[in-house]
Amino acid sequence: xxxxxxxxxxxxxxxxxxxxxxxxxxxxxxxxxxxxxxxxxxxxxxxxxxxxxxxxxxxxxxxxxxxxxxxxxxxxxxxxxxxxxxxxxxxxxxxxxxxxxxxxxxxxxxxxxxxxxxxxxxxxxxxxxxxxxxxxxxxxxxxxxxxxxxxxxxxxxxxxxxxxxxxxxxxxxxxxxxxxxxxxxxxxxxxxxxxxxxxxxxxxxxxxxxx
Numbered sequence: 595x596x597x598x599x600x601x602x603x604x605x606x607x608x609x610x611x612x613x614x615x616x617x618x619x620x621x622x623x624x625x626x627x628x629x630x631x632x633x634x635x636x637x638x639x640x641x642x643x644x645x646x647x648x649x650x651x652x653x654x655x656x657x658x659x660x661x662x663x664x665x666x667x668x669x670x671x672x673x674x675x676x677x678x679x680x681x682x683x684x685x686x687x688x689x690x691x692x693x694x695x696x697x698x699x700x701x702x703x704x705x706x707x708x709x710x711x712x713x714x715x716x717x718x719x720x721x722x723x724x725x726x727x728x729x730x731x732x733x734x735x736x737x738x739x740x741x742x743x744x745x746x747x748x749x750x751x752x753x754x755x756x757x758x759x760x761x762x763x764x765x766x767x768x769x770x771x772x773x774x775x776x777x778x779x780x781x782x783x784x785x786x787x788x789x790x791x792x793x794x795x796x797x798x799x800x801x802x803x804x805x
Contacts, residue, residue, distance in 0.1 A: 618736040634664025636796035646767035650729035657713035683714040692724040742789030742802030
């Protein structure tokens, strides 16, 4: 994706995070269907070449919606490789349960209140702790900075996932999927935020040595 990077020079607290989220979402919302589709194909190619994904047996992922960086091509490629792919189901308290992906027919569209409809696994749910068995966790986000700190959407669901992993002593590779202009110098970070190992964009992958 080409475009004007969002300015981010004055990181601060949650107020600054909300402002940045609106700005990044505003850029995404102007993307065309063609750009989103082309970006998804390129992103999948780069992601599949990551060593952590190449040797993974279980990957916790998610189904992109709207103008998010597309994940469908990546999910299907992982499935073709024989990887066990876990997808989240949003719980009433914003925590995530997990189910197994078995292709497009294994998804159901779910609308949670006034939120955007999500595509979730339609089969048996395995419990929130199923993510502990993942070798790689693919994270949604809106931006990542030079330290590997991720700016999420603010719902807190993946903060719970990361806390669950930490408490269990599980250390999967954390990878965020973004557009090129969403890799920035710095985003606001709080004490509970954790860096990711790598970011994958339509133009390539970048690893963060401090994570």
